[in-house]
Amino acid sequence: MLLPPPEEVWPAERLFRLLIRRPRPRLPLAPLSFAPRVRLSVRGLRGAEEHALVDDVAPDDRLWAERLVVAVTYEGDRPAFSCVEDLGEMRSGDFAELRRAIFGTKKSPGPIGVVSPTYNRSDSAAWGERLRAGASHDSNMAETLLLGQAFDWTGGGEQPDRYFGAPLADLTDGQLMAYRAARDVIGMMRKTK
Amino acid sequence: MTDAKPEHQSALFRAIAERAKDRPLEHFPLSGYFSLGDKPILGTKIRVPTKWEEHNALDLAHQYIKRNVGEDESKKDARIVQDAENTAIVWHACRDEDDPLHPAFPSPDVMHKKLTSDQIGVLVNLVNGVRVKHSPQPLPLTPETLDSVVKVAAELGTSDIPDRVLAGWPREVVVSAFVMLAMRAVTLEDELAALRLEVDRLRAIAEPEAAPAAEMSVAGSDEVEPDEAEPPPEE
Numbered sequence: 001m002l003l004p005p006p007e008e009v010w011p012a013e014r015l016f017r018l019l020i021r022r023p024r025p026r027l028p029l030a031p032l033s034f035a036p037r038v039r040l041s042v043r044g045l046r047g048a049e050e051h052a053l054v055d056d057v058a059p060d061d062r063l064w065a066e067r068l069v070v071a072v073t074y075e076g077d078r079p080a081f082s083c084v085e086d087l088g089e090m091r092s093g094d095f096a097e098l099r100r101a102i103f104g105t106k107k108s109p110g111p112i113g114v115v116s117p118t119y120n121r122s123d124s125a126a127w128g129e130r131l132r133a134g135a136s137h138d139s140n141m142a143e144t145l146l147l148g149q150a151f152d153w154t155g156g157g158e159q160p161d162r163y164f165g166a167p168l169a170d171l172t173d174g175q176l177m178a179y180r181a182a183r184d185v186i187g188m189m190r191k192t193k
Numbered sequence: 194m195t196d197a198k199p200e201h202q203s204a205l206f207r208a209i210a211e212r213a214k215d216r217p218l219e220h221f222p223l224s225g226y227f228s229l230g231d232k233p234i235l236g237t238k239i240r241v242p243t244k245w246e247e248h249n250a251l252d253l254a255h256q257y258i259k260r261n262v263g264e265d266e267s268k269k270d271a272r273i274v275q276d277a278e279n280t281a282i283v284w285h286a287c288r289d290e291d292d293p294l295h296p297a298f299p300s301p302d303v304m305h306k307k308l309t310s311d312q313i314g315v316l317v318n319l320v321n322g323v324r325v326k327h328s329p330q331p332l333p334l335t336p337e338t339l340d341s342v343v344k345v346a347a348e349l350g351t352s353d354i355p356d357r358v359l360a361g362w363p364r365e366v367v368v369s370a371f372v373m374l375a376m377r378a379v380t381l382e383d384e385l386a387a388l389r390l391e392v393d394r395l396r397a398i399a400e401p402e403a404a405p406a407a408e409m410s411v412a413g414s415d416e417v418e419p420d421e422a423e424p425p426p427e428e
Binding site (some may be wrong): 020032033034037038040066073075078080081082085086087088089090091092093094095096097134 | 201203204205206208209212213216241242243244245246247248324327328329
């Protein structure tokens with residue numbers, strides 16, 4: 001099932017602002033009971049990066065979850081874990097708490113489902129619609145105009161990396177979704193002029 | 194577990210390493226468990242497994258299957274891997290009761306040879322109980338939830354609805370519910386006994402002449418009073 005954008009807690013304009021953050025979107029994690037003073041965040045990944053985590057092993061949901069936790073958990077500007085072996089001494093219950101904090105539950109998706117939509121597992125049409133609403137919100141208009149400048153309206157191509165200040169290959173699926181939403185909004189504005 | 198320490202260790206990594214040093218141990222007496230040479234194992238101390246132990250348990254399970262079952266067989270039935278993995282996790286978690294630095298059983302292979310699947314199942318349940326007890330996440334069972342389920346069970350006990358409701362509960366939650374209800378039952382029984390005594394005391398005050406007879410019946414004497422004896426059968 002493709003995941004829709006989060007509804008209640010994340011109004012469209014706030015979701016748009018989250019996904020255009022640079023260098024990558026990031027959301028704070030709720031404090032963990034076993035490390036309450038440690039401030040952690042979840043950083044967005046590209047869809048291909050998520051899948052590449054288990055390219056070298058047989059498909060295994062548990063292993064994929066562990067590697068994904070390692071890949072997205074940040075402490076300040078650094079990854080909290082240097083590799084999956086760093087999880088080794090972790091009590092299994094503690095890992096379950098961290099995993100739940102990141103992934104959430106079916107009823108209440110965690111921050112990964114907000115900060116890291118991908119074309120593979122997210123309902124990109126529904127996300128596009130929400131992000132267009134966010135891009136056309138008054139509070140985001142300046143950002144939308146700046147993002148719109150990354151598109152050459154004379155037919156020269158697209159350069160969202162100019163806005164994000166990162167190579168195209170580093171942009172997350174969510175950043176691309178937000179860029180495209182802004183481009184569509186500017187396109188509609190140009191048509192109605 | 195990494196031998197080569199990374200240059201930068203996050204605060205989270207340090208917190209994990211600190212907690213790994215003092216994993217709590219829970220002692221459980223055992224009966225009918227034997228190790229090599231039929232040495233009885235009378236008890237074990239169980240600790241929460243780590244992620245490394247879980248990974249290692251999976252490796253050990255695959256090694257065991259390769260040696261004894263065949264990997265093709267395990268592909269046909271996932272339970273084979275699961276059973277072997279459970280045994281290896283239990284082997285890691287169950288520590289010698291006198292020297293918890295060492296496992297209670299020499300190896301998962303010895304457990305496979307010396308224990309029945311039911312005995313391993315009991316140990317799995319104990320390990321899961323310790324996991325839940327020391328889990329940072331509280332059990333999703335509140336007195337309110339328990340009250341609503343008790344009400345359903347009382348009203349619809351003859352239907353299969355209570356069974357369906359409880360089917361989704363993990364074993365540890367069912368055990369917690371049972372313990373909570375047992376504690377309530379014992380408390381209520383104590384209160385009921387106290388109330389009965391109070392009723393007897395008040396009755397004795399209100400009807401002083403009835404008190405001796407009541408005392409005699411409470412004493413449970415087998416002797417029958419002459420006037421209460423059955424009349425002899427008529428000739």
